[in-house]
Amino acid sequence: MKSNGVTSVEGGAQRRLSLGMLSESRILRVCLGRPYLLLTTSIWRSLPVSLQRLTPVRRYGMHLQSLIRRRAVRRQSFGTFFLRNRPELELMRRLLEERGHGANVAISVVGCSKGAEVYSIAWVMRSARPDVRLHVHAIDISREILEYAERGVYSLTTPSGLTGPTDEISSGDAGGRTCMDQSASVCERMTAAEMEAMFERSDDRVTVRSWLREGIHWYPGNAADPKIASVVGPQDIVVADRFLCHMDAQSAAACLRNIGRLVKPGGHLFVSGIDLDVRTKVAREMGWTPMTDLMKEIHEGDASLTRDWPLEYWGLEPFQPRRRDARIRYASVFRLGEAARAEGRHRCAAR
Ligand SMILES: C[S@@+](CC[C@H](N)C(=O)[O-])C[C@H]1O[C@@H](n2cnc3c(N)ncnc32)[C@H](O)[C@@H]1O
Structure with a gap:
């Protein structure tokens, strides 16, 4: 798997941890939950748009959105536009x-x-x-x-x-x-x-x-x-x-x-x-x-x-x-x- 983040060593074998795996981490979600989400969101908001387009930063955005999706309360909407796409x-x-x-x-x-x-x-x-x-x-x-x-x-x-x-x-x-x-x-x-x-x-x-x-x-x-x-x-x-x-x-x-x-x-x-x-x-x-x-x-x-x-x-x-x-x-x-x-x-x- 392509790495987009942290590297750790476990039992002698090197294991690559990606931001995707962090999103999956139950421990992270349970222990840090909302404060972690608020922190990652505010970091994202503080980044200039030019930086947000860079590949590592975009991966950070993917990680952030996966957290948002997990916590989201989804609700239907009637919003629409003529000639939308x-x-x-x-x-x-x-x-x-x-x-x-x-x-x-x-x-x-x-x-x-x-x-x-x-x-x-x-x-x-x-x-x-x-x-x-x-x-x-x-x-x-x-x-x-x-x-x-x-x-x-x-x-x-x-x-x-x-x-x-x-x-x-x-x-x-x-x-x-x-x-x-x-x-x-x-x-x-x-x-x-x-x-x-x-x-x-x-x-x-x-x-x-x-x-x-x-x-x-x-x-x-x-x-x-x-x-x-x-x-x-x-x-x-x-x-x-x-x-x-x-x-x-x-x-x-x-x-x-x-x-x-x-x-x-x-x-x-x-x-x-x-x-x-x-x-x-x-x-x-x-x-x-x-x-x-x-x-x-x-x-x-x-x-x-x-x-x-x-x-x-x-x-x-x-x-x-x-x-x-x-x-x-x-x-x-x-x-x-x-x-x-x-x-x-x-x-x-x-x-
Ligand atoms: C955001 S609007 C999308 C309107 C349009 N398709 C557009 O792209 O502009 C979502 C619409 O889907 C309808 N909808 C939600 N769940 C549905 C379902 N299970 N079957 C049929 N329509 C559904 C909602 O009532 C709402 O009118």
């Missing part, structure tokens, strides 16, 4: 290029929250290929957020400009619901021209244009429920972004395996906003093929994830191309095929 949308558009004129394409967006991601995908795909018949399924565990998403009406009031509640799904006005779990506007990442193309505007509200709302089926459902595959049927593309990180590792892994069942043989799974160890483990176990096209760009494509590393449990570590497992660890998109499925089943059965 542009390279991801670009890869979806490229996948459509492979389709013939008039093809049917089924796509499911799981954990769709307020609908911004669904409408962004519909806009990019329908603009690129108006001839393709796009069947979109939007799924969320919260019926209330799904009803809100289906209406496609968003307030332009920024979260800081709100006077009412932003934390209760049913009690706020449209502004409150649009701003729920957000510190910035859902439209923050859009240009004026993009807003004009996607919305009709009236005063401080925008409504998603009707040609984008058409053909979207909204389903309340739990992504961990095995029955969900029979509800939506086999999908060409499944998107499961930024909600698995809010689950503990075991639940996220089980949920991801279930989501994989929605994908047609030869179809694609987009999954980001999840602990990388969990995604890597499941992808390996199931024999999914990582897509390297735009891999780095997609990994770095959502500033709200990269910016929060390593101090938040959902923060996304820097792309490290020299890691031996970089190809699978940093892929956010996988191709799932018959062979891959059979292999995954075989490995599971062998356990």
Whole structure:
């Protein structure tokens, strides 16, 4: 194993201790726990950004985040943005290029929250290929957020400009619901021209244009429920972004395996906003093929994830191309095929 830290001698044999092993150390966690975490966090905060990019310091950041993840109280969020990860949308558009004129394409967006991601995908795909018949399924565990998403009406009031509640799904006005779990506007990442193309505007509200709302089926459902595959049927593309990180590792892994069942043989799974160890483990176990096209760009494509590393449990570590497992660890998109499925089943059965 590559060392990133301290060296000790035990029983005559030299043993390399890494920061990763320190994170695993039960003694360290029990004895030092919170004070150790506070100390490591304050050291990190005191480092200039230029230093934080250096390899040994980045390893320290990885160690710090593993401690944060262990202690974190994970909680689901409704936060979202239109055009949140542009390279991801670009890869979806490229996948459509492979389709013939008039093809049917089924796509499911799981954990769709307020609908911004669904409408962004519909806009990019329908603009690129108006001839393709796009069947979109939007799924969320919260019926209330799904009803809100289906209406496609968003307030332009920024979260800081709100006077009412932003934390209760049913009690706020449209502004409150649009701003729920957000510190910035859902439209923050859009240009004026993009807003004009996607919305009709009236005063401080925008409504998603009707040609984008058409053909979207909204389903309340739990992504961990095995029955969900029979509800939506086999999908060409499944998107499961930024909600698995809010689950503990075991639940996220089980949920991801279930989501994989929605994908047609030869179809694609987009999954980001999840602990990388969990995604890597499941992808390996199931024999999914990582897509390297735009891999780095997609990994770095959502500033709200990269910016929060390593101090938040959902923060996304820097792309490290020299890691031996970089190809699978940093892929956010996988191709799932018959062979891959059979292999995954075989490995599971062998356990
Ligand atoms: C942070 S939002 C992500 C929204 C969008 N995917 C994005 O990336 O902008 C997470 C959403 O996942 C939903 N969610 C959480 N657990 C779920 C589950 N087991 N099945 C379906 N949806 C779930 C939550 O209700 C919430 O609306």
